[in-house]
Amino acid sequence: MILRGERRADFAYQAVYRYMINLINDVSTDARVKLPSLRQLAGRLNVSISTVQYAYSLLEKEGRVYSVAKSGYYAWPMSVNPLAWAAGDLLDRLYAAARRPGMVVLSGDEPALLASLDSNLLRLERELVRQYPQHLQPWSQPCGVWELRAALAARYTSSPTRCWHADDVYIGADLRGVLDILIDVLGLRGTAVIVESPCDWLVLRLLQDAGVRIIELPWTLQGRLDLVTLDQLLCDEPVHLVLLSSAVSLPAGVAMPTQDRLAVAQMLDQYGCWLLENDTYGELGFTEPQAALRELVNPERLMVFSSFEKVLGSEAPYGYLLSRRMSSELQRQFLLRSFRLSSIRQRAIARLYQSGRIDQHLHTLHLQLRQQAEDMRQRLDQHLGDQVAYRAPMAGATFWLGATKPVDMRQVFQRLLAQQVVIAPGELFSVSGLHQQNLRLSYAFHGQPDLDIALAAISEALHQAQTG
Structure with a gap:
């Protein structure tokens, strides 16, 4: 398996990642299994050690592998006996079960499985590699390539006052990495955040691991938020940030009525509270979309996060963030993370937006x-x-x-x-x-x-x- 070369070196870590997924599935047993070292894999696949290191770090973040100091990486045991999954963390058990061969996995949430743009991305990449040879594919754009940032800024702009620019957009390796940066930049550790409930478990776990006090605001059986309770919380609690969906809240699958959206926007403005808008499903509504919350709140106290994966497919794992404020600190944090993103893949995604293929x-x-x-x-x-x-x-x-x-x-x-x-x-x-x-x-x-x-x-x- 040869990964080096002018055409593929820019996104070699993705091929290593896919190779490792197959390897983990092949060697999974009831006992822990030691995986090849960085040097062994680099020699086997003919890539750099740093490329293998990055692929391993992605797998570790996903909970597929774990590292032991001075020993190496190991695959988590995945027993074929369901009784062995009866104890332990529920989410870990779900992930382990979902990776077993022969399981009917109805626990996921991957809309793009019905229609992905993976093949289009790969075809565009082949075209772009001819335009951008290896020496023109720099790794020095820590916040993402300009073309994709500009395309996203244009897509989110709706008026002269509700406008975004490429410098307001930040692209990371995945949604988890982007949210990690956001937690640091906003200084959320030890603070209180109001979150709609039910809420995506990735978001909840990241906030919880960061020591954020999560105040859950449940959706009612009628598909509405309790605005009286929200007002009381904003009045009584030291809350500076509210996390809500842009259009439709999933997994509840409900959209806030227009009058409720206006009321929420007025409350946030009254209490000087920031809105962190989850736009992950903003373009996956079945009906004519209502105005997103971001169109109603103060744009100076607004941040929006999302990812490409739900719409485009697994070949577009990147997460992104839009913010008009704290640009210097955001740029610094993205630079410190040193995300090694494929510039060709980002340009291919940008072309999908610019050509109207996304729509x-x-x-x-x-x-x-x-x-x-x-x-x-x-x-x-x-x-x-x-x-x-x-x-x-x-x-x-x-x-x-x-x-x-x-x-x-x-x-x-x-x-x-x-x-x-x-x-x-x-x-x-x-x-x-x-x-x-x-x-x-x-x-x-x-x-x-x-x-x-x-x-x-x-x-x-x-x-x-x-x-x-």
Whole structure:
């Protein structure tokens, strides 16, 4: 396997990363397995040691490997026996189960599995490599290449007062890396942050690990936020930042009514509070989009984060941030992180935006997501009936289900593992014990699993796990 060369050296770490994923899956056993050293892999794949180091760091962040001082890297044990997963961290068990061969993985949230632009990106890369030989592919753009930053700035600009410039955009290796920087720059460690609930577990865990006091503001069964409680919290608590979705909040799958958006914007302005807007699903709504929150709040107290992966696919893992303020500190932090991003891949993504190909792709993806959502809705009604209640999703690729009778959802999760089905229990989307009667199910997945068998297994597990 040769990775060096003028055409591929710029994104060699991605090929090393994919090679390591396959290697980990091949060697996974009930015991820990030592992986090849940096030097061994560099020699085997004909790449630099720093390239291998970066691929390993990505795998470590994802929880696929861990390092031991003066010993090397090891793959986490992944038992084939579901009983061995009964203890330990729930999210770690979910990840381990999802990586086992033969599992029907309904726990994910990857809309682009239905229609990705991976092949388009690779084709554009081949064209761009001829225009930008290796010596014209510098690593000295720590905040991202100008072309992509400018394309994103243009896409987010909506008026002369709601405008963004390339210098306001920062691109990192992935969403986790961008959010890590954001936590440092905003000085969130030890502070209180209001977060809508349910909330993505990646965001929750990063805030929790940073020592942030997370105040959860749950969505109601009617698909609204409790604005009275929000006002009270902003009045009584030392909160300087509120984290809310731009358009549709997932996994709840609800969109805030227009009057509520206006009320939230007025509250944030009244209390001088910053909005951190999660725009990860901002372009994945099924209906005509309402004005995003960022269009209503003070742009000087606004930051927006998102990623390309949900829309474009796994070949575009980068995360990004938009902010008009604290530019010098953001630039310093991105420079310190030294993200080794493929300049060719970023330019290829920029071309997709500039050519309008993204909008064509989104139109196709929306149609497929709506069709899949309707198919899943019919299957849910057929197999689960009155065992669950849900609101039809307005975006994304998942359903947020609530059990209508008290159940032990961890027991449901465990029983389904024995049936080779993986779900996402609702408690993963909270840090204070909320949503224990909920689960998230995806309707965009790898392969063609027999959904009827999987949903019948879920129905039986819900029945057997009833607690009242």
